[in-house]
Amino acid sequence: MKFFRSHVLVSVDPKSLERGAHEVIDALNDELYSQGLIDEVQVLETSRIGDPLRYGPDMMVYPEGVHYTNLSIDDVPFLVQEHFLKGRIVEKFLEKEEKVQDEELGTPTPKELRIVLRNCGKIDPNNIEDYISEEGYLALGKILADYTPEEVVQVILDSGLRGRGGAGFPTGKKWQFARVSQTKTKYVICNADEGDPGAFMNRRILESDPHSVVEGMIIAGYAIGASMGYIYCRAEYPLAVKTMNIAIQQARELGLLGKNILGSSFSFDLEVRMGAGAFVCGEETALMASIEGSRGEPRPRPPFPAVKGLWGQPSNINNVETYATVPIIVLKGAKWYASIGTEKSKGTKTFALAGDVVNTGLIEVPFGTTLREIVYDVGGGIKDGKQLKAVQTGGPMGGCIPTEYIDTPVDYETLSELGSIMGSGGIIIMDEDTCMVDIARFFMEFTQDESCGKCVPCRIGTRRILEILTRICDGNGRDGDIETLEFLSQQIKADSLCGLGQGAPNPVETTLKYFRDEYVAHIYDKKCPAKVCKGLITFSILDGPCTGCTVCARNCPVNAISGERRQTHAIDPDICIRCGICAQVCNFNAISIN
Amino acid sequence: MAVSITGQGFIDPTQEPMQKEIIDDILARNATLPGGLMVILNELQNEIGYVSATMQQYVATKLRIPISKVHGVVSFYSFFTTTPRGRHILKFCMGTACYVGGAPQLIEKARQVLGIDPGETTPDGAVTIELCRCDGACSQAPGSDCRR
Numbered sequence: 091m092k093f094f095r096s097h098v099l100v101s102v103d104p105k106s107l108e109r110g111a112h113e114v115i116d117a118l119n120d121e122l123y124s125q126g127l128i129d130e131v132q133v134l135e136t137s138r139i140g141d142p143l144r145y146g147p148d149m150m151v152y153p154e155g156v157h158y159t160n161l162s163i164d165d166v167p168f169l170v171q172e173h174f175l176k177g178r179i180v181e182k183f184l185e186k187e188e189k190v191q192d193e194e195l196g197t198p199t200p201k202e203l204r205i206v207l208r209n210c211g212k213i214d215p216n217n218i219e220d221y222i223s224e225e226g227y228l229a230l231g232k233i234l235a236d237y238t239p240e241e242v243v244q245v246i247l248d249s250g251l252r253g254r255g256g257a258g259f260p261t262g263k264k265w266q267f268a269r270v271s272q273t274k275t276k277y278v279i280c281n282a283d284e285g286d287p288g289a290f291m292n293r294r295i296l297e298s299d300p301h302s303v304v305e306g307m308i309i310a311g312y313a314i315g316a317s318m319g320y321i322y323c324r325a326e327y328p329l330a331v332k333t334m335n336i337a338i339q340q341a342r343e344l345g346l347l348g349k350n351i352l353g354s355s356f357s358f359d360l361e362v363r364m365g366a367g368a369f370v371c372g373e374e375t376a377l378m379a380s381i382e383g384s385r386g387e388p389r390p391r392p393p394f395p396a397v398k399g400l401w402g403q404p405s406n407i408n409n410v411e412t413y414a415t416v417p418i419i420v421l422k423g424a425k426w427y428a429s430i431g432t433e434k435s436k437g438t439k440t441f442a443l444a445g446d447v448v449n450t451g452l453i454e455v456p457f458g459t460t461l462r463e464i465v466y467d468v469g470g471g472i473k474d475g476k477q478l479k480a481v482q483t484g485g486p487m488g489g490c491i492p493t494e495y496i497d498t499p500v501d502y503e504t505l506s507e508l509g510s511i512m513g514s515g516g517i518i519i520m521d522e523d524t525c526m527v528d529i530a531r532f533f534m535e536f537t538q539d540e541s542c543g544k545c546v547p548c549r550i551g552t553r554r555i556l557e558i559l560t561r562i563c564d565g566n567g568r569d570g571d572i573e574t575l576e577f578l579s580q581q582i583k584a585d586s587l588c589g590l591g592q593g594a595p596n597p598v599e600t601t602l603k604y605f606r607d608e609y610v611a612h613i614y615d616k617k618c619p620a621k622v623c624k625g626l627i628t629f630s631i632l633d634g635p636c637t638g639c640t641v642c643a644r645n646c647p648v649n650a651i652s653g654e655r656r657q658t659h660a661i662d663p664d665i666c667i668r669c670g671i672c673a674q675v676c677n678f679n680a681i682s683i684n
Numbered sequence: 685m686a687v688s689i690t691g692q693g694f695i696d697p698t699q700e701p702m703q704k705e706i707i708d709d710i711l712a713r714n715a716t717l718p719g720g721l722m723v724i725l726n727e728l729q730n731e732i733g734y735v736s737a738t739m740q741q742y743v744a745t746k747l748r749i750p751i752s753k754v755h756g757v758v759s760f761y762s763f764f765t766t767t768p769r770g771r772h773i774l775k776f777c778m779g780t781a782c783y784v785g786g787a788p789q790l791i792e793k794a795r796q797v798l799g800i801d802p803g804e805t806t807p808d809g810a811v812t813i814e815l816c817r818c819d820g821a822c823s824q825a826p827g828s829d830c831r832r
């Protein structure tokens with residue numbers, strides 16, 4: 091056997107090959123030969139090195155352990171001379187840390203615990219072998235070999251896992267209901283409709299770790315006795331649809347989906363179905379109607395999907411994150427999972443942090459982490475040194491939690507006590523410049539628009555609330571509006587058919603509860619304290635700071651600004667449409683808003 | 685229903701040999717799929733760019749279902765449009781993160797530059813401004829998406 095002083099591993103994954111990995115290897119060998127080093131340095135092929143998102147070909151040099159990246163054949167002579175002849179590390183090609191930075195995920199902070207997101211950004215989502223090398227499909231093998239379906243249900247029950255789609259119903263119980271339904275055909279459905287604005291956890295899991303969802307769904311299929319599953323993905327996520335389809339195809343090729351999985355008697359297959367931009371299709375009965383090819387309108391429950399679901403058959407429907415958590419629970423045990431979190435909410439939850447926070451992106455924290463820790467320790471605090479005003483959780487059916495409750499530990503129960511909900515996990519941070527009446531109006535516009543129109547309280551009630559809120563924001567609020575809002579909210583909550591209507595008044599109720607003074611200011615003082623509502627503000631130009639640079643006049647869309655060059659300008663309030671563009675373009679902070 | 689032709693030379697695709705071939709292919713592949721109507725409409729919207737009244741009627745006849753059923757589905761989902769849109773689509777996200785992050789100002793600017801309101805197409809048929817729901821890119825808010 092020959093001994094080499096140095097080994098060079100060159101990545102030959104598909105991306106690197108596309109970018110000429112083999113040519114680089116040939117060039118390396120040629121150059122080493124002509125420099126007389128061919129007996130000292132050995133060139134070997136290896137799979138992907140480092141981050142899947144980065145461009146190869148990459149190269150590792152041992153024993154030094156130096157990582158070079160982004161190589162081309164033209165670089166080879168120089169590299170061989172410098173590194174192997176002169177023994178100097180070539181800075182230029184060194185792999186730089188910041189390159190692998192993932193904009194959405196970043197590096198986990200100490201408060202975080204990544205269980206569901208553990209593979210995201212680390213493995214190549216389009217390569218099933220990457221997932222398998224991270225103990226992927228081991229849980230499936232384990233249950234098919236050693237567990238009865240009842241035992242699988244028991245593990246999930248013991249783990250305390252609760253549905254991540256919003257309501258937090260115990261997943262084990264749901265599976266049990268579907269399991270006991272006595273029919274031959276049953277379905278497993280994955281809710282990947284993630285419609286809450288401000289939430290993108292599910293998208294990231296589907297795009298970065300699709301096999302964890304596939305594996306979770308197969309396990310659910312085994313547990314409840316289903317042989318077919320559907321992933322219902324919203325049309326806004328084309329990449330997720332593509333990634334899932336590739337994952338399903340690869341799983342089929344390896345016999346992990348299809349007939350007699352891993353040689354057992356269990357058969358199961360999956361299909362991806364796409365939505366078409368209707369928020370209400372996230373509601374489980376509406377979602378099933380949509381898969382069936384109909385209008386996505388919800389129907390009353392009971393009967394619950396576990397009894398009468400897709401095409402009238404018992405069906406189990408869970409969220410993406412719920413399924414993605416299942417394999418690791420099976421692998422590491424229910425006890426381990428149940429040891430994380432709070433008494434009633436076990437494990438971890440992913441959240442999408444967005445809004446006026448320094449580090450926006452995806453996070454995963456154990457239940458029981460406080461809002462303060464989420465906003466300041468994980469999120470890095472408020473942007474531009476401003477003050478926190480409210481934390482909005484639960485999407486358009488959630489609520490706004492004021493600063494006083496920032497030390498609340500987050501779990502399903504504490505959030506509902508505050509009038510909000512966990513929802514699917516979007517957290518929007520709002521700073522002092524946010525008008526809470528305007529936010530309530532914004533959410534009501536959303537729910538009113540997305541109401542499917544089937545039930546009256548939701549269809550007409552949300553419309554009436556929106557009209558009142560719009561009126562208040564326009565500066566035409568009347569005495570009695572607050573009381574009407576409260577009355578309508580109660581009625582809609584109590585009488586609506588599905589969760590959309592039942593949750594729709596939440597943003598109004600929480601802002602009324604915690605920020606009532608802002609409503610009062612709008613209605614009675616005709617003032618918008620945050621200076622947002624166009625009907626209640628006026629723009630003017632301050633004498634001192636204005637240099638007469640004419641930028642504002644040139645940018646004003648309605649020519650409301652007049653003034654000579656180098657003279658203080660003036661805004662005609664009758665023409666001004668309060669678009670705020672002058673304030674944005676002014677370099678001297680000369681625009682004042684009252 | 686007669687061949688419908690609107691302002692900008694909008695020709696009924698079911699009468700166009702090339703388009704008809706695409707439509708027939710989509711129908712043939714999915715006609716027997718359980719719940720195939722949604723799949724068919726999604727593919728039509730993607731391939732042709734819209735699902736006009738005549739197309740809806742064509743689909744209904746081929747699938748042997750009432751046209752009211754097809755129209756009910758088309759009109760329910762916001763992704764399906766019944767008329768052609770501009771060659772470029774400028775979509776602004778109106779999700780919460782983007783709203784808080786300044787989407788309204790961006791839209792205002794686009795309105796000024798293009799001279800059209802959201803939902804409208806420029807007279808030359810080049811650009812349509814659309815507002816959409818959260819695109820799931822909230823950490824980079826405010827977001828817009830430009831197609832074709």
Ligand SMILES: Cc1cc2nc3c(=O)[nH]c(=O)nc-3n(C[C@H](O)[C@H](O)[C@H](O)COP(=O)(O)O)c2cc1C
Nearest residue numbers: 253254255281284285372373374408409412589590
């Ligand atoms: C209006 C409305 C929208 C919903 N949107 C979603 C959604 O986008 N994703 C989701 O997983 N669940 C959503 N749900 C909850 C589902 O109805 C259902 O409870 C959930 O998919 C069950 O999964 P889980 O047990 O894993 O939470 C929504 C519910 C309502 C009423």
Ligand code: FES
Nearest residue numbers: 777779782821822
């Ligand atoms: S709110 Fe705009 S991408 Fe999510």
